[in-house]
Amino acid sequence: MRWSVTIGSFKGTAVRIHVTFLLLLGWIGFEAYQRGGAIAARDSVLFIVAIFFCVILHEFGHILTARRYGIVSTEITLLPIGGVADMERMPDKPGQELLIALAGPAVNLVIAVGLILFLGAVDVSDVIKIGDPSVNLLKRLAAVNIFLAAFNLIPAFPMDGGRVLRAALSNWLGKERATRIAAQIGQGFAFLLGFAGLFGNPLLLFIAIFVYVAAAGEAQMTSMSEAARGLKAADAMETRIALIERGSTVREAIDILLATSQDEFPVVDASRRLSGFLSRSNIVEALRGSEPGAPIAPFMRREPATIGASDSIDAAMPKLTGGEAVGVIDADGRLLGLLTRQSLAEIMMIREARPDWRFAPRDDSPPTVA
Numbered sequence: 439m440r441w442s443v444t445i446g447s448f449k450g451t452a453v454r455i456h457v458t459f460l461l462l463l464g465w466i467g468f469e470a471y472q473r474g475g476a477i478a479a480r481d482s483v484l485f486i487v488a489i490f491f492c493v494i495l496h497e498f499g500h501i502l503t504a505r506r507y508g509i510v511s512t513e514i515t516l517l518p519i520g521g522v523a524d525m526e527r528m529p530d531k532p533g534q535e536l537l538i539a540l541a542g543p544a545v546n547l548v549i550a551v552g553l554i555l556f557l558g559a560v561d562v563s564d565v566i567k568i569g570d571p572s573v574n575l576l577k578r579l580a581a582v583n584i585f586l587a588a589f590n591l592i593p594a595f596p597m598d599g600g601r602v603l604r605a606a607l608s609n610w611l612g613k614e615r616a617t618r619i620a621a622q623i624g625q626g627f628a629f630l631l632g633f634a635g636l637f638g639n640p641l642l643l644f645i646a647i648f649v650y651v652a653a654a655g656e657a658q659m660t661s662m663s664e665a666a667r668g669l670k671a672a673d674a675m676e677t678r679i680a681l682i683e684r685g686s687t688v689r690e691a692i693d694i695l696l697a698t699s700q701d702e703f704p705v706v707d708a709s710r711r712l713s714g715f716l717s718r719s720n721i722v723e724a725l726r727g728s729e730p731g732a733p734i735a736p737f738m739r740r741e742p743a744t745i746g747a748s749d750s751i752d753a754a755m756p757k758l759t760g761g762e763a764v765g766v767i768d769a770d771g772r773l774l775g776l777l778t779r780q781s782l783a784e785i786m787m788i789r790e791a792r793p794d795w796r797f798a799p800r801d802d803s804p805p806t807v808a
Contacts, residue, residue, distance in 0.1 A: 624653030675775030
């Protein structure tokens with residue numbers, strides 16, 4: 439995620455802080471300083487930091503449980519609305535998803551119980567005094583963890599409760615329909631949050647937007663995955679594509695750009711091995727900063743994502759749902775075609791119209807230049 443800085447890592451997962459989180463800390467500290475001076479500002483900032491430390495532990499509950507099933511998460515990003523773990527995928531088995539979803543709230547409950555045992559007792563009224571600096575910080579932190587566990591178990595995407603609901607419904611309705619139900623509940627919940635934000639805390643409006651977008655994105659990603667299930671890369675790749683040779687100039691790249699509506703252009707060497715990708719914006723950037731006769735290769739994105747022609751599309755799904763094109767290559771590394779979000783959308787359209795449609799296998803001939 440852009441505008442984030444890494445503050446550490448644990449078991450191969452980087453912990454990053456988004457710049458907006460730092461702005462939140464500054465704003466909270468400034469507000470507290472105006473009300474109660476330097477001590478109040480210090481205590482308020484420490485309390486928020488303690489809350490987000492618990493959020494990190496919550497996310498690691500998900501991550502370490504997912505790792506038992508071979509699912510890797512490379513980073514956690516802290517935002518003003520909470521933490522986001524970047525998992526490469528979610529498990530296919532409902533039972534595994536259920537355990538991964540419950541692991542986060544379980545961590546918060548363990549923290550709350552530990553604090554309560556340490557303190558001896560926590561007054562129930564402390565739950566509504568989370569923002570009161572006169573209440574002991576650990577008591578407030580125990581109350582916050584109880585709230586975090588309860589909030590995340592709301593049965594709506596993208597909260598953990600939405601994943602619990604999907605896992606439960608998947609056994610009877612299938613993953614796609616279960617996801618659609620959980621996402622619709624999540625979007626309804628987002629409207630309620632947004633409505634409450636109009637008359638209360640403006641931060642609820644931002645949380646509502648995040649919840650709505652995340653719920654819609656989850657539903658779309660699941661629909662794509664289900665539509666592509668069982669297909670090999672060669673069955674769904676685009677083959678009528680425009681290629682740019684590695685030795686081409688900016689002028690030649692512009693000519694190719696004007697001749698097609700393609701968004702991503704593979705850059706290939708003389709043997710048709712993929713060297714990188716040029717997007718339309720990359721080519722326009724090259725035009726602004728270079729002469730027409732200058733080479734275009736320095737502007738390409740290197741280390742392109744690739745997949746074997748006989749591999750399942752599932753292997754490329756994280757890249758595709760992120761908006762990147764994936765090159766389909768043969769055993770010798772030659773480019774055969776492209777997988778894109780557009781090709782996935784076409785598969786979804788075809789399978790929605792004819793669920794029993796059989797995609798014809800492709801041969802290993804080089805792509806046709808459109």
